Amino acid sequence: xxxxxxxxxxxxxxxxxxxxxxxxxxxxxxxxxxxxxxxxxxxxxxxxxxxxxxxxxxxxxxxxxxxxxxxxxxxxxxxxxxxxxxxxxxxxxxxxxxxxxxxxxxxxxxxxxxxxxxxxxxxxxxxxxxxxxxxxxxxxxxxxxxxxxxxxxxxxxxxxxxxxxxxxxxxxxxxxxxxxxxxxxxxxxxxxxxxxxxxxxxxxxxxxxxxxxxxxxxxxxxxxxxxxxxxxxxxxxxxxxxxxxxxxxxxxxxxxxxxxxxxxxxxxxxxxxxxxxxxxxxxxxxxxxxxxxxxxxxxxxxxxxxxxxxxxxxxxxxxxxxxxxxxxxxxxx
Ligand code: NDP
Ligand code: MG
Numbered sequence: 001x002x003x004x005x006x007x008x009x010x011x012x013x014x015x016x017x018x019x020x021x022x023x024x025x026x027x028x029x030x031x032x033x034x035x036x037x038x039x040x041x042x043x044x045x046x047x048x049x050x051x052x053x054x055x056x057x058x059x060x061x062x063x064x065x066x067x068x069x070x071x072x073x074x075x076x077x078x079x080x081x082x083x084x085x086x087x088x089x090x091x092x093x094x095x096x097x098x099x100x101x102x103x104x105x106x107x108x109x110x111x112x113x114x115x116x117x118x119x120x121x122x123x124x125x126x127x128x129x130x131x132x133x134x135x136x137x138x139x140x141x142x143x144x145x146x147x148x149x150x151x152x153x154x155x156x157x158x159x160x161x162x163x164x165x166x167x168x169x170x171x172x173x174x175x176x177x178x179x180x181x182x183x184x185x186x187x188x189x190x191x192x193x194x195x196x197x198x199x200x201x202x203x204x205x206x207x208x209x210x211x212x213x214x215x216x217x218x219x220x221x222x223x224x225x226x227x228x229x230x231x232x233x234x235x236x237x238x239x240x241x242x243x244x245x246x247x248x249x250x251x252x253x254x255x256x257x258x259x260x261x262x263x264x265x266x267x268x269x270x271x272x273x274x275x276x277x278x279x280x281x282x283x284x285x286x287x288x289x290x291x292x293x294x295x296x297x298x299x300x301x302x303x304x305x306x307x308x309x310x311x312x313x314x315x316x317x318x319x320x321x322x323x324x325x326x327x328x329x330x331x332x333x
Contacts, residue, residue: 004178014167021074025057027134029080032172035141039171046070067093078105084295087116109184114288124161127152146176152183192282197275211314221317
């Protein structure tokens, strides 16, 4: 079992002796900036004037400043901008202000792992990756709890980068749940693989394929939606709470027998081969190259796919059925 760092192992003093700039007030930015401030850390935020998140930062009591100014003022710079635009903002606004002795932080290793950002030798480069969406990072912290985080050091110029990372993690709530050591390479590659093969890509394709198979066979779309999409949450909640065995304990023996004997047919050799190929494309940098090129050329293909998927049949059926479920409407508010 990997070593885990908790609150009692870590001192807040180090991060409190610093000035922290959080660039980007989105999902992670709004959470980390508010948690830092609540822990008594000196923090400024940067956002683009006129955007909704700029207004949110003002409403939350910050005075957002341009990224260059924030980077100049701070000695710890946490980059929480969208991954595909980090390199641009880094070149223009951060690099000119990244004097020796400062620390550069990330919550995802993408830009360092694929060398889109190449920090100078004299600075610390640290990854602090919360294993939850930003809104959970904030909500749990405000409740006195925290989410687990991964911590990695790529450059240790100050010889105190690990301690600084832990101190930062404590200030945003990570050591309340536990912090585990990783590397930029491991975090980036496993994160990309997870979202592509399992959590997002794999799961959405599985839902779609199951839904379409039932419809093609003549069943009602509503029945197909309930069985292949809606109930996923009930199953994954159980897996999340107690692993696969707990879910299997809870379902019927009929369902469990079907699971053991049929699951491997759906995710068989060809799917496992595809997973190998997906992982290779991540490790070689081929995926990163493709995505950065797409982002730099205006995301045309990406936006077209987003539109097509949003208009697919399962989304229309689902939107109507969700109207029946009053509790979901409440959650959206
Ligand atoms: P978001 O897209 O939610 O937020 C980024 C924010 O930065 C947006 O508000 C964006 O404004 C703003 N922004 C864009 N350009 C600039 C600029 N030049 N100056 C100042 N602000 C700017 O990003 P996330 O929080 O999702 O992701 C941030 C980092 O955290 C990424 O590295 C991501 O991989 C990582 N991460 C995210 C998780 C999550 O829960 N979402 C989980 C773990 C890690 P606008 O919206 O107007 O473009
Ligand atoms: Mg992830």
